[in-house]
Amino acid sequence: MSNLKVFRVRGGQATEVPGAAVGVEVELQRLIETNMETMLGIRFLATEYRTGRHGGRIDSLGLDENGTPVIVEYKRSRDQNVINQGLSYLWWLHDHHHEFESLTRERLGDQAAEEIDWNAPRIVCVAGAFTHHDTVAVEMIGHRIDLVTYRVFDDVLTLQLVASASGTRTSTRGGTLGSVRAASVTPKSVQQYLEESPDDLKELYADLDELLLSHPDVLKEPQLHYVAYRRITNVATVRLQPRKRHIVVNLRLDPETVELKEGFSRDMRGLGAVGIRDGIEVRIGSREDLARASDLIERAVETT
Secondary structure: OOOOEEEEOOOOOEEEEEEEEEOOOOHHHHHHHOOOOHHHOOOEEEEEOOOOOOEEEEEEEEOOOOOEEEEEEEEEOOOOOHHHHHHHHHHHHHOOOHHHHHHHHHHOOOHHOOOOOOOOOOHHHHHHOHHHHHHHHHHHOEEEEEEEEEEEEEEEEEEEEEEEEEEOOOOOOOOOHHHHHHHHOOOOOOOHHHHHOHHHHHHHHHHHHHHHHOOOEEEEEEEOOOOOOOOOOOEEEEEEOOOOOEEEEEEEEHHHHHHOOOEEEOOOOOOOOOOOOOEEEEEEOOOHHHHHHHHHHHHHHOOO
């Protein structure tokens, strides 16, 4: 049972809308697959994907906004096996990079396939409820796992992130030849950029980091080239540019709702922003810039 309550207000009177589970599991699966990028920030690749000799079928395969492979498993109500199923399929994924890359190339194109981040594939488990033991277990497993509960209120579907484990970003087994070649030229990481930054830029980033994490349910996940701050989907991504002495922040905001200012903020629709597609970009080079950006950052956090 969810602790989320929904009320219909008419004429100043509130009436509770009772929550419910979907009638059958496949109904939930099809609904989320049809709207996966909107609901989970994941681009849909395949449904009921057969894993051959490994046995079984993955409910959904996708690629998230950070370029990470994602396995999505669904359960209509509470089921302790959903996490185990996801882990079993993750083992298959570790040994089938080439197959996943081919699927991505077929569905999303060459660029998406070439930019896949194999360091920490994700499992997303969507169910009516999870036990306390489930939420504790994902912290101990050592892989990236999100536990998301759902509830249906008339024609409203709610999703709530109840637990998330970031795992460790280490290279997995079974990379393709292309992956090996790419690994031979190691790009500079966001942590290296931070270490190379002057003290005033480091302090500015620390203030930005504190602002984003002042919301207790916002998670921080360092990627290779940027730091992602997210709930179910990314709220903001942050890159440091020491040579230009500023920080680049991409926010999940509709550009049509923002008064853009040249040299400070810009519309990123169609420009391929990292981690957040079609949002806005803000450049922060001073505490004054951070103060100007704080309202936009708060809006992004509140509306994501």
